[in-house]
Amino acid sequence: MDSVMRREMEGFKTLTNLDKALQTLAEVLKNYEKKGLEIVPLLESIGRICGEDISAPFDIPSFDRSAVDGYAVYAEDTFSASPSNPVELRLVGCLKPGEDPALIKISRGETVEVMTGAPLPINANSVVMAEDAKRVKADLIEVYKQVHPFQNVSRKGEDFRRGEIVIRKGARIKPWHIGALASFNIETVKVVLKPRVGILSTGSELVELGSDLKPGKVVNSSKVMLKALIYSCGGEPVDLGIVEDDVDSIVEKILNGIKTCDVLVTTGGTSVGRGDLVPDAVNQIGKVLVHGIAMRPGKPTGFGIVKGKLVFMLSGFPVASLIGFNLFVKPVIEAMLGTVSEPSIKVRGRLNRRVASLSGMRSFVRVRVIKNGDGYIIEPLMLTGSGLISTLTEANGLLVIPENLEGYDEGEEVEVELFDPIIFTGHNEDRR
Amino acid sequence: MDSVMRREMEGFKTLTNLDKALQTLAEVLKNYEKKGLEIVPLLESIGRICGEDISAPFDIPSFDRSAVDGYAVYAEDTFSASPSNPVELRLVGCLKPGEDPALIKISRGETVEVMTGAPLPINANSVVMAEDAKRVKADLIEVYKQVHPFQNVSRKGEDFRRGEIVIRKGARIKPWHIGALASFNIETVKVVLKPRVGILSTGSELVELGSDLKPGKVVNSSKVMLKALIYSCGGEPVDLGIVEDDVDSIVEKILNGIKTCDVLVTTGGTSVGRGDLVPDAVNQIGKVLVHGIAMRPGKPTGFGIVKGKLVFMLSGFPVASLIGFNLFVKPVIEAMLGTVSEPSIKVRGRLNRRVASLSGMRSFVRVRVIKNGDGYIIEPLMLTGSGLISTLTEANGLLVIPENLEGYDEGEEVEVELFDPIIFTGHNEDRR
Numbered sequence: 001m002d003s004v005m006r007r008e009m010e011g012f013k014t015l016t017n018l019d020k021a022l023q024t025l026a027e028v029l030k031n032y033e034k035k036g037l038e039i040v041p042l043l044e045s046i047g048r049i050c051g052e053d054i055s056a057p058f059d060i061p062s063f064d065r066s067a068v069d070g071y072a073v074y075a076e077d078t079f080s081a082s083p084s085n086p087v088e089l090r091l092v093g094c095l096k097p098g099e100d101p102a103l104i105k106i107s108r109g110e111t112v113e114v115m116t117g118a119p120l121p122i123n124a125n126s127v128v129m130a131e132d133a134k135r136v137k138a139d140l141i142e143v144y145k146q147v148h149p150f151q152n153v154s155r156k157g158e159d160f161r162r163g164e165i166v167i168r169k170g171a172r173i174k175p176w177h178i179g180a181l182a183s184f185n186i187e188t189v190k191v192v193l194k195p196r197v198g199i200l201s202t203g204s205e206l207v208e209l210g211s212d213l214k215p216g217k218v219v220n221s222s223k224v225m226l227k228a229l230i231y232s233c234g235g236e237p238v239d240l241g242i243v244e245d246d247v248d249s250i251v252e253k254i255l256n257g258i259k260t261c262d263v264l265v266t267t268g269g270t271s272v273g274r275g276d277l278v279p280d281a282v283n284q285i286g287k288v289l290v291h292g293i294a295m296r297p298g299k300p301t302g303f304g305i306v307k308g309k310l311v312f313m314l315s316g317f318p319v320a321s322l323i324g325f326n327l328f329v330k331p332v333i334e335a336m337l338g339t340v341s342e343p344s345i346k347v348r349g350r351l352n353r354r355v356a357s358l359s360g361m362r363s364f365v366r367v368r369v370i371k372n373g374d375g376y377i378i379e380p381l382m383l384t385g386s387g388l389i390s391t392l393t394e395a396n397g398l399l400v401i402p403e404n405l406e407g408y409d410e411g412e413e414v415e416v417e418l419f420d421p422i423i424f425t426g427h428n429e430d431r432r
Numbered sequence: 433m434d435s436v437m438r439r440e441m442e443g444f445k446t447l448t449n450l451d452k453a454l455q456t457l458a459e460v461l462k463n464y465e466k467k468g469l470e471i472v473p474l475l476e477s478i479g480r481i482c483g484e485d486i487s488a489p490f491d492i493p494s495f496d497r498s499a500v501d502g503y504a505v506y507a508e509d510t511f512s513a514s515p516s517n518p519v520e521l522r523l524v525g526c527l528k529p530g531e532d533p534a535l536i537k538i539s540r541g542e543t544v545e546v547m548t549g550a551p552l553p554i555n556a557n558s559v560v561m562a563e564d565a566k567r568v569k570a571d572l573i574e575v576y577k578q579v580h581p582f583q584n585v586s587r588k589g590e591d592f593r594r595g596e597i598v599i600r601k602g603a604r605i606k607p608w609h610i611g612a613l614a615s616f617n618i619e620t621v622k623v624v625l626k627p628r629v630g631i632l633s634t635g636s637e638l639v640e641l642g643s644d645l646k647p648g649k650v651v652n653s654s655k656v657m658l659k660a661l662i663y664s665c666g667g668e669p670v671d672l673g674i675v676e677d678d679v680d681s682i683v684e685k686i687l688n689g690i691k692t693c694d695v696l697v698t699t700g701g702t703s704v705g706r707g708d709l710v711p712d713a714v715n716q717i718g719k720v721l722v723h724g725i726a727m728r729p730g731k732p733t734g735f736g737i738v739k740g741k742l743v744f745m746l747s748g749f750p751v752a753s754l755i756g757f758n759l760f761v762k763p764v765i766e767a768m769l770g771t772v773s774e775p776s777i778k779v780r781g782r783l784n785r786r787v788a789s790l791s792g793m794r795s796f797v798r799v800r801v802i803k804n805g806d807g808y809i810i811e812p813l814m815l816t817g818s819g820l821i822s823t824l825t826e827a828n829g830l831l832v833i834p835e836n837l838e839g840y841d842e843g844e845e846v847e848v849e850l851f852d853p854i855i856f857t858g859h860n861e862d863r864r
Binding site: 102 | 474493528534599604612636748750776825852854
């Protein structure tokens with residue numbers, strides 16, 4: 001074992017393989033309680049998770065309507081029509097969009113003028129386009145072209161048939177779902193309650209945002225970022241404050257937190273020097289399932305169960321806590337919501353320098369993806385440094401190096417996940 | 433000109449090429465007024481557009497701190513250290529994270545025990561890892577390995593140097609930006625005000641969501657969807673109601689709307705049968721720049737300028753209005769915000785059936801992207817039917833067919849934009 005590996009292992013008898021850790025989590029999630037539902041106004045449901053299958057309460061269109069401007073007819077009346085041998089029809093009225101179709105009915109040999117979107121009069125089964133007919137008298141038109149039944153008609157139920165599913169349970173509600181539900185005059189939606197995610201920060205050096213920053217102190221920025229992350233993936237962050245580096249205090253805070261939260265996230269207090277405070281606390285009142293994962297950054301990441309609730313132990317360092325959150329906490333929030341992740345954006349490009357990784361560890365490297373002609377340049381930022389949040393604000397992508405590789409060479413093509421717009425070398429105009 | 437093309441052209445002397453229409457819009461946007469700024473609490477700034485370059489007010493880390501558990505030393509004192517020839521140092525104290533570094537200083541031959549994250553004591557320039565030293569007496573340690581200056585130290589300013597840009601004007605604020613700003617104890621951010629986008633709906637058949645749906649009437653679902661779209665891309669929707677199919681009434685509503693809105697969106701009243709009501713109204717009080725675009729759906733789309741403000745004329749049909757919104761209105765909102773679009777997700781796959789398109793028109797085809805082994809199947813939904821919102825709720829992607837093609841063959845590989853998670857043929861477990 002080389003010295004780097006020895007150092008990586010320090011304090012952890014064994015590091016759990018990342019996939020194995022995720023598998024352990026997936027097992028727990030199989031029986032993890034899903035959230036209940038709440039009713040919200042339609043427009044406020046955007047981005048929330050639909051709590052039930054919603055089926056169409058009626059057909060849409062709810063009546064046969066004209067797809068063109070023209071004349072509603074019995075198709076059969078037009079079968080012999082041609083430019084040289086037009087069919088004459090008696091004009092008995094006009095229907096505009098929004099008017100009640102029951103207002104007018106036609107008999108054979110009759111027609112009604114209709115505008116696009118207007119309902120068909122009773123008995124009409126098709127529409128002759130305005131350009132294929134001519135008004136020859138006030139109450140008479142000539143038709144120059146035959147139409148077949150239901151030609152130029154948007155049929156009742158053509159878009160949605162009554163009883164058809166409009167949106168499924170578990171779908172993330174998008175603007176077009178809202179449009180579709182509005183078509184059915186649906187004003188409220190049952191959505192899944194937001195999972196409550198408690199955040200408990202450990203670290204004697206931490207002070208709250210806005211505090212007086214005395215020498216040696218640092219702002220608890222990981223907590224603020226975690227709150228934003230929890231919001232972003234549909235959870236509700238619950239601030240459990242900062243707890244001192246003391247097992248009994250941590251135990252008390254965790255026990256209090258799980259009373260009102262569905263899942264708990266702790267930061268800090270999991271590396272060896274800090275005395276494994278959080279894992280010790282979790283083991284006193286529950287059971288640590290995973291602690292120490294073969295990943296960089298985020299090696300001290302772990303999780304356990306306390307009184308049936310998941311407690312995640314994330315690094316106190318911002319980048320490590322972000323990666324730990326995305327790998328472990330986000331899937332739990334989604335599972336409680338009964339939904340799946342939004343698709344992620346992948347881009348392939350060539351590395352502009354070598355990037356080394358430790359065999360046996362999965363590495364998450366922040367990169368800058370830069371547009372270069374038709375391709376992309378991938379520039380790796382700091383490989384180490386779990387605390388370097390600047391690598392996140394400078395990066396727009398993440399490169400994952402699997403355990404069986406020792407890195408990638410300069411010029412090698414890799415796929416990265418994009419989390420911010422691509423950086424352009426050219427002019428601003430090229431940006432789209 | 434074939435009959436389909438003739439029908440497509442109906443009522444429009446010429447259809448404007450889509451790129452040309454977008455170019456016309458880009459010209460207008462060069463001088464379009466940007467929005468001002470407002471100050472919001474840090475956590476509420478998520479997703480908003482940063483209104484100014486924010487530079488680091490101090491170094492981060494703000495002090496040299498230990499990256500490991502061990503002993504802070506003069507590196508020079510360890511230069512001869514080896515397992516067989518350890519160096520003895522006098523232990524003069526201990527520093528924990530959060531403690532003031534000014535509490536302790538060391539002289540040559542002295543050391544201070546430090547935990548990860550603790551500040552270095554005055555004069556120390558490096559840290560010997562705990563495993564490379566041994567405490568042999570209460571106040572004496574032996575060092576077995578030399579360290580070079582600043583080894584195992586996170587240097588002051590290593591993450592951010594004072595004055596360095598943390599987030600740039602125009603960036604969409606993400607959780608990691610919030611984390612970085614929090615590190616600097618920054619509690620509020622100047623963000624760009626949300627552009628106010630007025631929505632004016634025309635159509636005598638329309639009723640508001642929640643109204644009594646009499647025969648022939650339809651809910652104004654496009655408006656509800658547009659509101660959700662405007663929210664989603666950072667604007668503030670302003671509901672200007674439904675206006676009757678009458679030019680004077682439309683003129684009045686537009687004039688009123690632009691008093692309080694930055695941009696206006698109208699729906700309906702732009703196709704020929706409805707008498708070009710909105711274009712006529714716009715031309716009475718301003719100038720229509722584009723009306724009738726060579727695209728499907730959304731041919732009657734257009735825009736003009738009234739008293740310096742952009743007025744967009746979208747189709748009243750949901751799908752056409754969605755596509756018109758994304759092509760024309762979203763870029764205006766982003767321009768007023770001074771930002772660029774989030775990256776879109778592209779997927780390549782094979783079409784499972786032929787999809788036809790009209791040469792000279794750009795077509796936007798809703799598709800279902802289905803995972804199939806290692807690849808993707810692209811299933812085109814209805815090509816025509818600008819009103820068929822079910823093609824949006826059933827689709828998860830959009831295929832764009834350029835003007836110079838007449839479609840794609842079955843089995844052809846195409847690239848589509850993904851707007852919802854990919855559909856899996858397998859089990860739910862495979863979904864990630």
